Amino acid sequence: MTAAGKMDVTAWVRVIWVLTAAIFFGIGIGAVWWPSAQAIASVRAQAKGAYDEANQNESEIRHAAQLRAVAERVSRDVSRLAGQDSESATTAMTLRILNAQSRKFGVEIGAIVPRSEAAPDAPNPGAVNNRLTGTEVEIDLRGCFRNVLSFVSDLPRHEVLIRINSVDVLQVDASRPDRPVLTVKMAATLFRCRCIVGTEVVRVPRTL
Amino acid sequence: MRFNYLRDSVPDAFERLYPHRIPESFHTPLAALATAVIAVCCWWGIERILLHQATAELHAQTMRLNESRAALGEAHVRRMRLESLVALDERLRAIRRSGAELSGELADVANHVPRRAWLTSIVHLDRSVEIDGQALGLDGLGDTVADLMTSSAAQSPKLLRASRNEGGRTSGIISFAVRIDVHR
Numbered sequence: 001m002t003a004a005g006k007m008d009v010t011a012w013v014r015v016i017w018v019l020t021a022a023i024f025f026g027i028g029i030g031a032v033w034w035p036s037a038q039a040i041a042s043v044r045a046q047a048k049g050a051y052d053e054a055n056q057n058e059s060e061i062r063h064a065a066q067l068r069a070v071a072e073r074v075s076r077d078v079s080r081l082a083g084q085d086s087e088s089a090t091t092a093m094t095l096r097i098l099n100a101q102s103r104k105f106g107v108e109i110g111a112i113v114p115r116s117e118a119a120p121d122a123p124n125p126g127a128v129n130n131r132l133t134g135t136e137v138e139i140d141l142r143g144c145f146r147n148v149l150s151f152v153s154d155l156p157r158h159e160v161l162i163r164i165n166s167v168d169v170l171q172v173d174a175s176r177p178d179r180p181v182l183t184v185k186m187a188a189t190l191f192r193c194r195c196i197v198g199t200e201v202v203r204v205p206r207t208l
Numbered sequence: 209m210r211f212n213y214l215r216d217s218v219p220d221a222f223e224r225l226y227p228h229r230i231p232e233s234f235h236t237p238l239a240a241l242a243t244a245v246i247a248v249c250c251w252w253g254i255e256r257i258l259l260h261q262a263t264a265e266l267h268a269q270t271m272r273l274n275e276s277r278a279a280l281g282e283a284h285v286r287r288m289r290l291e292s293l294v295a296l297d298e299r300l301r302a303i304r305r306s307g308a309e310l311s312g313e314l315a316d317v318a319n320h321v322p323r324r325a326w327l328t329s330i331v332h333l334d335r336s337v338e339i340d341g342q343a344l345g346l347d348g349l350g351d352t353v354a355d356l357m358t359s360s361a362a363q364s365p366k367l368l369r370a371s372r373n374e375g376g377r378t379s380g381i382i383s384f385a386v387r388i389d390v391h392r
Contacts (some may be wrong), residue, residue: 016237020244026250038256043262050269064283071290073352081300153311156304163303166332
């Protein structure tokens with residue numbers, strides 16, 4: 001081999017070594033590892049974010065599921081307190097209760113005057129008001145002070161939802177000083193409650 | 209003339225491929241080049257597998273997140289319903305308590321009227337109660353106002369009017385009207 005040929009071979013060997021280094025560092029690290037590592041890190045970060053958010057959501061959902069017992073208890077309570085849901089049933093039951101209570105407490109009922117549909121009076125006119133429909137009623141009573149108070153106190157505790165708005169003592173008949181008889185005008189509201197009672201099952205997603 | 213009767217060594221891979229064309233000085237760098245190419249290819253494959261695993265994990269977490277978001281939406285709806293139900297329950301309880309509260313107020317007012325005075329009417333206004341009554345002299349009226357001040361259901365009684373009945377059997381009796389604010 002001539003000297004020029006030997007130089008040529010050495011140069012080619014160097015070219016191959018440089019090419020080897022370029023493939024390893026340039027393509028291997030620059031074109032394969034670095035972009036792939038960046039993409040993997042980005043995807044893992046997104047997965048971690050989704051994992052954390054899902055964990056937080058599931059924690060809230062578990063807490064909400066614990067409220068089921070509360071919801072059932074409140075539903076039972078509302079069912080017990082709600083009274084009648086139709087106007088005719090409310091009227092019939094109210095008359096029955098007024099009759100029974102007046103006899104029980106020795107109070108004479110003079111007049112029952114239905115007024116009008118009661119306007120909503122709760123602070124926020126939301127779902128609660130939409131479920132309660134009221135009719136205002138004025139009831140004239142006569143009886144001893146203690147009996148009237150017992151009558152007023154006991155009246156809202158029966159099957160009909162009655163709110164006592166005011167009790168005005170209009171006149172006191174003191175012909176019997178030991179037992180003065182009061183003439184009382186009682187303003188009340190008869191409510192009908194449309195209740196959506198019942199609970200639904202909260203689905204808790206499977207934890208990974 | 210001399211003859212070499214010994215056999216040649218077993219040819220390596222390059223000699224097998226190109227037994228006559230590749231000079232011996234190229235064997236090591238070409239082997240390194242081939243190794244580098246193979247290593248980079250394997251590296252690329254491994255990175256693809258890792259990326260695929262990470263993408264699959266992201267997909268699974270995204271699915272779980274979507275499920276949890278849907279369930280959370282349902283839970284929020286249920287929570288709102290429960291809050292509405294609790295508000296209704298409180299309102300119903302307040303309605304059921306209304307009679308006892310009013311009779312308690314009236315009883316409290318009546319219990320804070322002294323013996324030298326008596327009430328003739330009690331009228332509920334917006335957040336106050338107007339009481340009409342009669343008292344034996346100014347002393348009786350003063351005691352009435354003082355006693356009403358100690359009532360737990362009422363506060364700050366205000367005397368609206370007081371007038372002495374003239375002549376007849378009720379002479380000396382003072383008719384009065386007092387307004388008291390009520391706690392509700």
